[in-house]
Amino acid sequence: MDKSGHSQHISQQYNEELEDVKRSLLEMGGRVEELLAEALAGIREGDSGIAEEVLKNDEPINQMESYIDEECARILARRQPAASDLRLVLAITRVSTDLERIGDEAGKIARQTIELSEAGRAPGGYTEIQHMGTSVRGMLHDALDAFARLDEELALTVARQDKQVDKYYGSAMRVVVSLMMEDPRGLSKMLNIMWALRSLERIGDHARNIAEHVIYLVKGKDVRHVGLKEMAKHVKK
Amino acid sequence: MDKSGHSQHISQQYNEELEDVKRSLLEMGGRVEELLAEALAGIREGDSGIAEEVLKNDEPINQMESYIDEECARILARRQPAASDLRLVLAITRVSTDLERIGDEAGKIARQTIELSEAGRAPGGYTEIQHMGTSVRGMLHDALDAFARLDEELALTVARQDKQVDKYYGSAMRVVVSLMMEDPRGLSKMLNIMWALRSLERIGDHARNIAEHVIYLVKGKDVRHVGLKEMAKHVKK
Numbered sequence A, B: 001m002d003k004s005g006h007s008q009h010i011s012q013q014y015n016e017e018l019e020d021v022k023r024s025l026l027e028m029g030g031r032v033e034e035l036l037a038e039a040l041a042g043i044r045e046g047d048s049g050i051a052e053e054v055l056k057n058d059e060p061i062n063q064m065e066s067y068i069d070e071e072c073a074r075i076l077a078r079r080q081p082a083a084s085d086l087r088l089v090l091a092i093t094r095v096s097t098d099l100e101r102i103g104d105e106a107g108k109i110a111r112q113t114i115e116l117s118e119a120g121r122a123p124g125g126y127t128e129i130q131h132m133g134t135s136v137r138g139m140l141h142d143a144l145d146a147f148a149r150l151d152e153e154l155a156l157t158v159a160r161q162d163k164q165v166d167k168y169y170g171s172a173m174r175v176v177v178s179l180m181m182e183d184p185r186g187l188s189k190m191l192n193i194m195w196a197l198r199s200l201e202r203i204g205d206h207a208r209n210i211a212e213h214v215i216y217l218v219k220g221k222d223v224r225h226v227g228l229k230e231m232a233k234h235v236k237k
Helices: A012-045 A048-079 A083-119 A126-149 A152-182 A184-219 A228-236 B012-045 B048-079 B083-119 B126-149 B152-182 B184-219 B228-236
Strands: none
Touching: A012 A048, A012 A083, A012 A126, A048 A083, A048 B083, A083 A126, A083 A184, A083 B048, A083 B083, A126 A152, A126 A184, A152 A184, A152 A228, A152 B184, A184 A228, A184 B152, B012 B048, B012 B083, B012 B126, B048 B083, B083 B126, B083 B184, B126 B152, B126 B184, B152 B184, B152 B228, B184 B228
């Protein structure tokens, strides 16, 4: 396997089909990154206009997922790929599912923003959202980079970052709960903040999933249910 | 395609491989159903012992997912299935992912149970959990039945039930929030109830996903991002 992620074929057209679907996936990834950035700007500014845009822009992402899956099924049926080509096609369909879910979570953040723009600013939690938002944006970007460059070391870094994000999420939730207790009248606004934090935590999980698909692609090893230590062993092999 | 979900092949062994992986998936489904039933019994009784069992029993389910995915990749590589066989193999890997996620959500319910067993009974929300629990257990059972029998009508029913469950979830959340406001000292226990309800709502989504994979398998049509009306049209065709 060379750095294109698939073997070179006598059929030039087959090569192009694999390149095309890989390119579509990375384009979808770029769109999802933008959507997440917008969702975070929306909640930071309390701007329901941006949030409405996010909800509108989620639909083309769903269509991209369907297109990519159809292309992958077509390649499987017509080209009957083996070995690293087969892993590439399977990894692409899995990554597209995770990207679509990240788009959904960005939409959920937008919905919290719209509710908050009607109810008024929450008593707190914005710092925590921005902190987590920056982390998971970085993770998503690195996971997509790792996929584009077949960089299993970078994928491992993403999995490690997810552990940090989960830890930070735990402490952010404690802040949110104590704000709820201090000011029960601000409760439902703090619940909006809480759901947004939850969505960010889920986005971190999906970025980690993408990283795991990269390791599967490069190393041929399913690392979805192993710990970080064992994952690192497979990457170093 | 006959009712086994795949074409009959000259190679008896190939038929058996497809039957085997389908059987493994349904076995995994049965285990996940049991896990969900246990998780619901645990939170109803406030029994941390049952909850610990649920957490322990989630691990074999992860291993079943890995096994099923490996088998599917092996069949794709060696048998190069086409048409309905290809759809069957792709649907099986997707359903196994949803089942694994349902197992995760059952684990999350168990974690709420353990926290509640330490903090004491929550001020309310148990009726809502049981009501939603009964609905999503039914949906999961029907989705797996629809898969086993390639019954696209039953799959459509599951998708419709998900809409009801989402509606019920909305009203259950309003109950939870008003209980939080009435009794701020019970807040963190009500948050445990809230996360359990959220897990049940997610399980409903995964059951719906499984139903959508059944429609893809039988009708060859990706219905993941279409509304119920259009889904019904594809099923009746």
